[in-house]
Amino acid sequence: MDAPRGIVFDMEGVLHVGYQPLPGAERALVVLTAAGLPHVILTNTTSKTRATISARLAEMGMPYPADRIVTAASATIAFLQRRHRGRRVLLLAEPAAFEEAAAADGIELVERWQDADVVCLGGPDESITYSHMQEAFRALMEGAAFVAMQRNRWWPTPDGPGLDAGVFVKGLEYSSGRRATIIGKPAAGAYRAALAVLGVQAADALMVGDDPVADLATAHRIGMRTCLVRTGKGPTFASPWPTADLDLPSVGELPRALGL
Ligand SMILES: [Mg+2]
Missing domain, CATH: 3.40.50.1000 (HAD superfamily/HAD-like)
Structure with missing residues (x-):
């Protein structure tokens, strides 16, 4: 797989479960950022503002700016504005x-x-x-x-x-x-909203999720590359998953899989 120019992360089950950080997630974000690979979070959450999610991630040791987080609510608001x-x-x-x-x-x-x-x-x-x-x-x-x-x-x-x-x-x-x-996942609008924030075309972006149906199917359909992680809901799906470009035990393995 060619190295992607940007990454879209599902949040729950990839970076944390129930707001407990997953091992390796923090380090993976640090390595990707240091390598100059832009990334954003795409989540169907509507019960928390992006500012609240950003604060919760910081408490878990994963500081993440609110304007790099796309929620089903923020994507819908952007759609209404457009x-x-x-x-x-x-x-x-x-x-x-x-x-x-x-x-x-x-x-x-x-x-x-x-x-x-x-x-x-x-x-x-x-x-x-x-x-x-x-x-x-x-x-x-x-x-x-x-x-x-x-x-x-x-x-x-x-x-x-x-x-x-x-x-x-x-x-x-x-x-x-x-x-x-x-608007939210698995509708294509959510992925387009995340790609707009990422500033990368679908064909150059990698979607990382723990649910191949809810996170990855639409990403694959619109031309993104996909990475299934076996944390969160990941272990409940068939292995290997046929359309996943990468199938990893956890997001912690992602930097090495990308040669970083
Ligand atoms: Mg998930």
């Missing part, structure tokens, strides 16, 4: 996604269906009620654009599986007969 600039957005999401959207220019947040040009769904949050869903539903029935940060089914939590945003997105699609534009 495609729906100046339009009024009815947002159903967690407080962190609200915080980032409210601070973004070109986005006006509204609460009533009568005022909404766009309905945008973020991750699930306990504050989302039937009346919020009803406002979103009515806005969609009146023709508002429909955007979702992600459509995941569930995610693992310490107490068991957690119900993710997919049920809200699919539910509103079912009731309104409308289709949402999904």
